[in-house]
Amino acid sequence: xxxKYHIFPxxxxxxxxxxxxxxxxxxxxxxxxxxxxxxxxxxxxxxSEEGIRWGKASLQLFASIxxxxxxxxxxxxxxxxxxxxxxxxxxxxxVVEGQRVRKGQPLALMSHPDLLDxxxxxxxxxxxxxxxKQEYQRQKKLYASKVGSGxxxxxISSEYRQLEGxxxxxxxxxxxxxxxxxxxxxxxxxxxxxxxxxxxxxxxxIQALVGQYADPQxxxxxxxxxxxVYADVMVYENDFSKVEEGxxxxxxxxxxxxxxxxxxxxxxxxxxxxxxxxxxxxxxPSGRGRLVPGSYVTALIHSGSxxxxxxxxxxxxxxxxxxxxxIVKEKGNRLTFIPREVHIGQRDxxxxxxxxxxxxxxxxxxxxxxxxxxxxxxxxAEQ
Numbered sequence: 009x010x011x012k013y014h015i016f017p018x019x020x021x022x023x024x025x026x027x028x029x030x031x032x033x034x035x036x037x038x039x040x041x042x043x044x045x046x047x048x049x050x051x052x053x054x055x056s057e058e059g060i061r062w063g064k065a066s067l068q069l070f071a072s073i074x075x076x077x078x079x080x081x082x083x084x085x086x087x088x089x090x091x092x093x094x095x096x097x098x099x100x101x102x103v104v105e106g107q108r109v110r111k112g113q114p115l116a117l118m119s120h121p122d123l124l125d126x127x128x129x130x131x132x133x134x135x136x137x138x139x140x141k142q143e144y145q146r147q148k149k150l151y152a153s154k155v156g157s158g159x160x161x162x163x164i165s166s167e168y169r170q171l172e173g174x175x176x177x178x179x180x181x182x183x184x185x186x187x188x189x190x191x192x193x194x195x196x197x198x199x200x201x202x203x204x205x206x207x208x209x210x211x212x213x214i215q216a217l218v219g220q221y222a223d224p225q226x227x228x229x230x231x232x233x234x235x236x237v238y239a240d241v242m243v244y245e246n247d248f249s250k251v252e253e254g255x256x257x258x259x260x261x262x263x264x265x266x267x268x269x270x271x272x273x274x275x276x277x278x279x280x281x282x283x284x285x286x287x288x289x290x291x292x293p294s295g296r297g298r299l300v301p302g303s304y305v306t307a308l309i310h311s312g313s314x315x316x317x318x319x320x321x322x323x324x325x326x327x328x329x330x331x332x333x334x335i336v337k338e339k340g341n342r343l344t345f346i347p348r349e350v351h352i353g354q355r356d357x358x359x360x361x362x363x364x365x366x367x368x369x370x371x372x373x374x375x376x377x378x379x380x381x382x383x384x385x386x387x388x389a390e391q
Contacts, residue, residue, distance in 0.1 A: 047337075047346045048387035055343050060376040062336040062343075065368050068318040068359045074250060074309040076288060078241030080261075082301045086236055088206045090229040092222045093184050096120035099200050101218060103211050103229070111208045115229050116216060119200040127187065127197045130178040134193055137171045144168040209233030237292060237299045239270060241307045242285035250311040251275055257290050257310065263303040268292055272309065317368055318359040324350065325377035333366060334373045334380045345373065345380055 096118035103115050144164050151161040179189055185201045213230040222228055239259055243251050255272040270293075276286040290307055292299070324333045335346040350365030366372070373380055 047344050049342045049344045052341050058376055061374045063374050065317045065319050067315045069313050070316050070354045070356050072311045072314045074247045076241035076243050076307045080237050080301050080303045081240045082237050086233040088231045089227040091227050092118050095223045098216050098220050105211055105214050107211045109205045113205050114202045116203045117200045127192050133171050133174040140168050205231050239290040239305050241288050243288045245284040255309050255311050258308045259305050261303050261305045316361045318361045320374050321360055322375040325381040336371045
């Protein structure tokens with residue numbers, strides 16, 4: 009008897025807790041929009057008038073698509089860091105950031121006393137070479153005739169070779185600076201040289217000030233040609249074997265509207281650190297508008313075709329973020345429809361892939377899904 013008195017309060021408390029739990033489940037987040045009835049019936053004649061057909065899911069051909077993320081890049085040939093070929097002071101800057109430049113266009117003027125010194129060395133060596141070369145030829149003939157001394161020939165030979173080296177080195181240096189050797193020989197020396205753009209593109213950055221001393225290791229200008237960019241995306245290990253050179257791809261980004269077509273140019277052979285992914289480069293045809301290197305992109309890579317179970321687009325209806333098909337049961341003059349939630353995949357050529365929720369052996373309505381959805385909710389409201 010005492011045990012009964014102890015059990016009764018416990019049962020009352022459990023019932024109270026259960027009622028509280030049920031009330032909490034009625035929050036908007038937990039209230040399903042799905043009608044409570046699990047099936048409804050429609051007369052066969054009405055179904056015929058609405059043109060509703062029924063059948064089974066079928067295998068359809070879908071493109072095998074691999075999703076990969078990455079960034080836009082430019083090739084090394086399309087990006088240049090421009091420095092002064094010699095330590096010199098910046099006399100004048102001829103471009104501004106954002107300016108489009110052509111290959112060989114002047115960017116800045118540089119001047120330094122070393123420029124005059126270099127030209128003076130070349131001019132002196134060139135002038136002296138005229139006499140030394142004649143004397144070398146004369147001593148060579150005398151030595152060959154055993155008239156002149158070998159010591160004199162060796163001395164002039166050494167001086168001749170030394171001048172040749174001086175002219176060769178200083179001549180190459182002047183040529184690299186864009187100074188004409190013929191002008192120097194004629195006495196027309198220059199006090200400033202021009203730094204020119206090695207590629208056509210846009211001046212992205214300028215790290216130069218007028219009067220600043222610039223050494224050959226300091227980058228003064230960055231030129232980028234974004235006419236030829238490519239997408240560098242990461243393909244993970246499980247999809248690596250499906251991607252190969254020549255696969256078509258579609259690129260999307262927040263940097264532009266719509267989609268861009270591309271083609272896989274190369275697939276890396278090394279995994280990138282702990283990501284277990286390889287760099288895959290997708291070429292983008294030129295003339296696709298202004299593409300900014302560094303933009304994040306998403307690539308859908310088409311790697312062949314696969315057959316998957318699918319239903320016509322008219323066979324399913326969407327309700328919020330849920331998708332339903334309707335199982336068909338025939339009985340006399342009426343057809344019973346049972347809603348079934350499914351998970352869908354790709355859509356192509358009027359068919360939608362069914363990833364889960366439906367067996368290939370089940371009969372479903374192939375058309376009129378939204379009309380059936382309306383009837384479903386109407387039947388639920390009447391109950």
